[in-house]
Amino acid sequence: MNTIFRKSMLSVAGLAFAGGVFAGPIAAHAATPAVDAKPATAAVQTTAPKPQGDQSHITLNGEHSANVKAIIAATKKAGLPERAAVISIATSLQESKLENLGHLGDANDHDSLGLFQQRPTSGWGTPEQITDPEYSTTAFLKGLRQVDGWQDMPLTDAAQTVQVSAYPDAYAQWEQQATDLVAHNWNS
16 A cells, blocks of 8 residues: 555544554545455465564453454454464554543543554444454455455554554564464464
8 A cells, every 4th residue: 555545544534643642544445344355365484473672562351352262263264374363463452452442531542442453433333333353354354355465564564554553563572472372372
């Protein structure tokens, strides 16, 4: 996706906010997160990319594990490869620590909700949709599919292109844990 197109998308949406605000889905039809009917074409990677920078890790509880499984299930349902699940889980680790967040009152970042801190006012869906793990993952994956070359770019670049965070490099710190979680859960 070229920079001019991305900047014009942000300008049109009026989303020049700071502090971790997200621009919403890249896809033009965000209200319907159904995945495109055409089959996914994924580059086959012979080795997993090496995570960038220092890595973070959280200890998972039952809710976290259930959300990991929901993200993986939605990724499989979308017909996307393990790399898409890794990017999705790393993004959710950064955005919500794999917690399906509702409205947090004064601690809320505008109207950001759910696993990916998506915003209803940015076109991601209704609050009920965004707090549904399958819906929010499918919406994130729809945005990811819009990113040219996402399969081969650094995780943080792919996630940032979808999320448009004020902290674009923050996603990288979760790549190793996300990779491990997908490796452990993909075939279960």
